[in-house]
Amino acid sequence: MLPTLRTDVGVGAWTTLGTVGLLWMNSLVPAVMGKDTPYLNQGFFFDWTPQNQSPPIPTTAQCETIHIEYGRGNAVGPNPVAPYYLQIYTSTFIVPLVVPAGTSNADLNFDWPVPFIPGTQYQICMFDSNGVTGGCQAVYTVYPAPNTTLNNPPVCTNLTYPQQDQVLGVTALVDNGPLGQFAWIPQCTDISVKPNNGTPPFTMTVAPALHPPYNITSNSMDPINWTVSLSWGMPFFISLADSTGMTWAFGPLHSGEGTDTTCLAELNQIAASSKEVQPWVAAVSGAGGLIVGLVAGLLGAVWFTSRRKRNQMDQPYTDLPTPPADTSYHIEPFVMPSERELGFGPSHASSPSNTLFDSRHTRNTSAVTTGSADRPRSPTGSVMMSPISNIPPAHVPLIPPHRPLSSENRSQSQVFVVHHDGGRAPVTVYAADGTEIVELPPRYNESNSGTAGGSSSNEAASTAMRTGTVPPLQPDRRQPGAMPAKAQRRVVS
Incomplete structure (x- = not known):
């Protein structure tokens, strides 16, 4: 039995809330139409678990008021901006419900009475005015309130039911036929959602429990396919909305055991028919790696050469002789x-x-x-030189005496x-x-002279070499030749 409804909240209010929900879904970051659907970037967090309840129990009594608190926390998504909204998926209705949850950026809390009949499963997601998501909570179950029965239900407020013309017609299929509202879909198989009416663009939302939602956008009436890339047993809801505010929802659904789990290998975002690396991609990658290696090698060679030249310029005297390492070797100055x-x-x-x-x-x-x-x-x-024969060899040493360098x-x-x-x-x-440097030509002894003086000079030089003494250099003297004899004259009378 449905709870008693208030008459002051009618169809017009539901239309307004449905339009707000449509604006939220259209303002979200458009997801890629197809199978690769990343989670939305979460901008804030919310929950209503009492502080003394640990772990949280996912149940609420009918018409129980839950105190929802939300805030930025350590979220990394865009900053949220008021007003805020609740988007509620239920097992009772095939449309999501949108409820305003606050208009202030300072007062970040909201009290909401749960109006659903006992046995209803619901999941609450939250978003702000710009479509920034706060994630989705776990699936909760409603149980009867104390001192109430099905024939005597509690009176709840703040609930508006949509009209039939506001429900979007959808054909939902899986691999083995039509999609059931509470079905278990094998992992890495597709769910196909085709709008039968409504106005494009359409936004398909996948809302797993305790996760941010997925979004897939289509600009045509063609089916929208999504691959179930969730862990085994995870509950989730799906919904579809058009550009006029018409909506549709199914759930809670569950991810079942699949025979092929290849779609889970890439962070649950790759389709079942995983694509292999094409040959041209491998060729381009190999060529790119080769080019990068060549460039790195050339740069390393240039760097090594420049550094070597710089070291040679910094040390211009490295090729000069250095004193020997042997300290016993003594250099005698001359x-x-x-x-x-x-x-x-x-x-x-x-x-x-x-x-x-x-x-x-x-x-x-x-x-x-x-x-x-x-x-x-x-x-x-003109200085007179002493002849070699006058130098006593016994008193002239081969090496001059050592004198200190004063x-x-x-x-x-x-x-x-x-x-x-x-x-x-x-x-x-x-x-x-x-x-001042004065270069003098070399001097030679007259070894070719046939005179006695030349012979004695050579003998003196040989004696000097044997004794280790050298006389001072003296100029070579020319030996005068013999005077030619006069020819006799014959006088002929």
Whole structure:
């Protein structure tokens, strides 16, 4: 038996509420027509479970008033905006009921008496003025109120029944025939809903318990198909609304055991006939991966090369010789002998020469030395040189005596110019900043001379090499030749 109705709430009120419900469904984010139907993004939460009731018991007495509270909470969807509405699916009616639930963004609660007869199953969903959903609650069952009977029901208010011309005609089918109002539909099978009247566009809503709803929109009178992609045993309602506010609903339905559950593999949003990867998709993906790998390799090579060049620029002296790691190896500094030791001073006749002689360079090179403080001296100067035979070899060492590098010696620059035989250009020039360099041509002994002087000169040079001493350089002297004899004249008388 239906509860007693109030006469001040009539058909006009139901028409208004139906229009509000239509605006809600049309304002929701349009879902893709077909099988891929994601949940709506939830913008707030609501419930009416008493604080001392844990866990909640999904039952209410007939005409019991439930205190609904709602708020933003930790929802991630769009912010809700008043006014708010309840959309109620029942097992008694084949239309959803829409009830205003508040017009303030500050007072977020609403008291609503449950008007349904005992045995009615209902599920409440909620939305705001922009169609932002607050989700759906569990399916509740109505039981008789205390001290009441079916013949003496309680008096309830706030209920309006729709007229017959406001119910949308629908043909609902499943794989094995017509869809029953309380049917169990196997998982990953389709439900087909075809409007028989009404004005497009049509919005099909799937409202699972304790979940946000799905929405599928169609702009024609063609059937709308949805694949049951819910867990086994989950209850849900479905509804259809057109652009004028006409509605239709079925439920509670349940998701049954299916022989094919491939649609559940992709977060319950992929159809039963799951699509395989096409060959061209695999080819494009492979080519894209190859291109990405090549680009990454080229970028890595460019980066490595630029970094290596930068390191070489930052260290321009890495190729210069460094002191050996062996600390036992000692480098003895070389100090050029003074003019007195070389025999260019006033007492050169009595002072032996200490010029360093290195047998490793006597084959191809000759050295000329000068000091930064003294002008370069030509070997053809007027200074008298001591002959080789006058230098006592026993008192001239092969290596000059070691002298510490005083501040005076360290400040004096040295210049070494090395020439080679065969007329080649100088190979090595050692110089210091601010020192004038004078390059002199190489000098040679007259080895081809047939005179006794040349022979004695060669012997003296050989003696010097054996003893390890080298006399000061002296100019080569030309030996005058014999005067030609005059021819005798014959006087013929």
